[in-house]
Amino acid sequence: MFTGIIEAIGTISALKNHGDDLRLTVNVGKLDMSDVHLGDSISTNGVCLTVVDFGSDYYSVDVSKETIKYSGFANYQVGSKVNLEKAMRADTRFGGHIVSGHVDGVGEVLAVNDHTRYVEVWVKAPDELAKYIAHKGSITVDGVSLTVNEVKGASFMLWLIPHTLQETIIGMYKPGTKINLEVDVIARYLERLMLGDKAATTEKQDISMAFLAEHGYLK
Template identity: 45%
Template sequence: MFTGIVEELGTVESVEDQGDAIRLTIRATTVLGDAGLGDSIAVNGCCLTVATLEGDLWTADVMQETLDKTSLYGVSGGDRVNLERAVTADKRLGGHIVQGHVDGVGTITSRTPSEHWELVEVTMPADLGRYLVDKGSITVDGVSLTVVETRGDRFTVSLIPETLARTTLGTRRVGDRVNLEVDILAKHVEKLLAWRDAAPTAPADDRDGDA
């Protein structure tokens, strides 16, 4: 479980092609401070497991399913990536509840700079639109953000200077692909309501019938 508050910008050291998977080696410092083998670290919003640790390098195995459904497909040496350790029970929840399970890949379609912030528009798979609401939460490349406006298959977010400076969203360009994770609470509510609507209606007791 994560919060969407990026702790560090790491650097991809190497990518080893394993046929139906890749082994990703990433250089980092902060997120390795208390990391151990088997721990979870979110990389651009994808929950990955620490496979090896050596100094400031760690590796993770990325399966074909993840490559098929996230922007980690095509990652290469030298790329910067957003990193976040799994949240601990005593940590402030500064963002929102993030699982590190990518729901789809979006594309940056425009960036509109202002004096103190930047408005970014992102397209998304059409089936994710129902989970977004204005001023609700969305995770973009592992960054917890507030939706400014949602319209059909696209939405906008405002990036403050801190986000621009400390995450990959500061350098993402129009046309770049980004990982998206919608609010898990919205998905749970949708399923609960669907079950309620599908449940058969129990017949009312006939209290006025003849004995």
């Protein structure tokens, strides 16, 4: 479990293919590794990964075929910058929102517009994620907990303050940049809950106006 409050910017120092999987090593920058142990989870650009080797200034993780499929790891290379956050402690402040580290898909930056005190970033999400993205709702972008400020179809807009731009890789975004997206976990569970008994069937179930009316959600 994570909060989406980034602790450091890391740099990918090694990538090794192991069949369909990937061994990734990250130089951690200013991330404090003094309390990290084998088997701990570290969010790497929003993806929850398990530490299989580490030192004072690095850690290594194995990235599965499934994770590569739903995230931007297929596009990363040695030297790529990544946002880092260690797993949330029970005795710390919950500063962002509930972030599982289970990326839902890869979005694309459409535009980056500079303003006096903030930067406006427009992102195109995969169409299948659009229903989970709401105005003033939460979304995780490369591991960063952010607020959606405007929505147009599957595209949404973010306002970034100088601190966020300085402390995360979002300050490096430009049109065409691919980014990891995780939608609000509450929205995912709510959709599943609304299926009721039909959630147990193997057939694909979609929430439609007809479905809502049939099950008493609409009058």
